[in-house]
Amino acid sequence: MADPTEPHGSEQPSLGGLVEQVMQLGQRLGLAQADAGEVEVEGSAGGGAVRIVASGDGEFRSVRIDPAAVDATDVSLLEDLVLAALHDVTEKVEAARQASMSGLGELLGGGLGDLLGGEGVDRPDDGGS
Numbered sequence: 001m002a003d004p005t006e007p008h009g010s011e012q013p014s015l016g017g018l019v020e021q022v023m024q025l026g027q028r029l030g031l032a033q034a035d036a037g038e039v040e041v042e043g044s045a046g047g048g049a050v051r052i053v054a055s056g057d058g059e060f061r062s063v064r065i066d067p068a069a070v071d072a073t074d075v076s077l078l079e080d081l082v083l084a085a086l087h088d089v090t091e092k093v094e095a096a097r098q099a100s101m102s103g104l105g106e107l108l109g110g111g112l113g114d115l116l117g118g119e120g121v122d123r124p125d126d127g128g129s
Helices: 015-038 073-101 106-109 111-115
Strands: 040-045 050-055 061-067
Touching: 015 040, 015 073, 040 073
Parallel strands: none
Antiparallel strands: 040 050, 050 061
8 A cells, every 4th residue: 555645746737737727717717707698598398388598607687578478367377387487597507607617617627626625535435545
């Protein structure tokens, strides 16, 4: 078994390299969050009778309701459609967030990922291999 106090050779990044990667990660995260705020996502329900638009950062921007969906004798149906459209747009906002953050994985896959528990780290749950 390898001595956990010994360095793993040249595979370990230098402290300066790690600091650089953390700074790059911060910059990319900031850009990804800014990009998410510019993306517009639309959720709908009732075949488009209710449409809700939100930004990629989760700010609701508009609600459109087809007049044909408004029935004064069945308000609960309209409430259900609005709720379903909110759920739909929320799921799409989360998908947009995940997509905007996907580029950060390549940075984490390098030396910084190793520092956070990637390969080369002995963990009790995997038998140290």
